[in-house]
Amino acid sequence: MKQFWNERYAQEAYAYGTEPNAFFKNTLGKLSPGKLLLPAEGEGRNGVYAAMHGWEVSAFDQSEEGKRKADMLAENRGVRFDYKVGILEDMPFESGYFDVIGLIYAHFPAEVKEAYHRAFNSLLKPGGYIVFEAFSKGNLEYLRENPAIGGPRDAAMLFSKEELQHYFPDYEFELLSEDEVFLHEGLFHQGKGLVIRMLARKKS
Numbered sequence: 001m002k003q004f005w006n007e008r009y010a011q012e013a014y015a016y017g018t019e020p021n022a023f024f025k026n027t028l029g030k031l032s033p034g035k036l037l038l039p040a041e042g043e044g045r046n047g048v049y050a051a052m053h054g055w056e057v058s059a060f061d062q063s064e065e066g067k068r069k070a071d072m073l074a075e076n077r078g079v080r081f082d083y084k085v086g087i088l089e090d091m092p093f094e095s096g097y098f099d100v101i102g103l104i105y106a107h108f109p110a111e112v113k114e115a116y117h118r119a120f121n122s123l124l125k126p127g128g129y130i131v132f133e134a135f136s137k138g139n140l141e142y143l144r145e146n147p148a149i150g151g152p153r154d155a156a157m158l159f160s161k162e163e164l165q166h167y168f169p170d171y172e173f174e175l176l177s178e179d180e181v182f183l184h185e186g187l188f189h190q191g192k193g194l195v196i197r198m199l200a201r202k203k204s
Contacts, residue, residue: 001062001109002021002062002063002121005042005062005063005065005066005124006063006065007065008101008188009022009042009043009063009065009068009069012171013186013187014043014045014069014073014144014186015034015042015043015186015187015188016042016045016105016185016186016187016188016189017045017184017185017186018043018045018048018073019049019184019185020045020046020048020049020050021044021045021046021104021105021133021185022164023104023106023131023133023197024049024091024102024104024131024133025049027081027131027199028049028053028055028100028102028131028140029053031099031129033053033054033055034054034055034056034098034099034100035055035058035097035098035099035100036050036055036056036057036058036098036099036100036101036102037058037059037093037098037100037101037102037120037123038050038057038058038059038060038101038104039059039060039061039088039101039106039116039120040060040061040069040101040103040104040105040106040107041059041060041061041066041083041096041106042061042063042066042069042070043066043069043070043073043082043158044059044066044067044069044070044071044073044074044083045073046102046104047059047070047074047081047083048070048073048074048077048081050078050081050102051074051079051080051081052077052078055100057081057082058081058093058098059081059082059083059084059138059171060083060084060085060086060087060088060091061083061085061134061137062085062086062087063085064085064187067083067085070083071083078105088112088116088119089139093123094123095122095123096122096123096124096125096126097123097125098123098124098125098128099124099125099128099129100124100128100129100130100131101120101123101124101128101129101130101131101133101158102131102132103120103130103133103134104131104132104133104134105135105151105189106134107134107135107151107152107157107158108157109157110154110156110157113115113156113157114123114167117168118167119139121167121170121175121202122192125202126202126203126204127155127201127202128201128202129199129200129201129202130168130198130199130200130202131171131198131199132164132170132196132199132200133195133196133197133198134158134159134195134196135151135152135158135159135193135194135195136159136160136176136178136194136195136196137155137158137159137160138194139151139158139193139195140153140155140158140193141194142192142194143193143195146190146191146192146193148188148190148191149183149189149190149191149192149193149194150188150189150190151193159195159196160178161176161177161178161196164176164196164198164200168200170202170203171200171201171202171203172201172203173198173199173200174199174200174201175197175198175199175200176196176197176198176200177196177197178194178195178196179194179195179196179197180192180193180194181193181194181195
């Protein structure tokens, strides 16, 4: 997968655009700035936006090309944020450190998916929030009709509401919905798709 993402991000155009994901942007605006973690951050569109609005941003991705593009975007927008290259197991994050974790199209391989989400739970402070948008398992049908919407073709990498309730049992769900959306994000999220959106608060 690392090679796939390096190849996708090596092109001049930003694969998913330079503007933040709309749900992430709208939701972040309702929260008080603090320490934010963005796993699978890609080319930096969400991290740069958050840094511009007062958040202390940490991010990681396995793609060196993603970091290169993120650094370019951050410099262009006049901000900096901490972006590390690697996988979650290599990250030096402290337990209970973050106020918010943003999981925006963070689709992980099936063999690590549950373990990663359990680990994200441990990195979040009590009272902290998870902001989540990713493709639903039902997006496979949309993908067949509209390949431009993007997303994994492996159902095990996609999400359901029940799955998220299982991963985050000690949370208050302020929002948990499956929504049909029209995405216009760069080259690879275009058109009608099916996503899961979540805003969940970790119980104290």
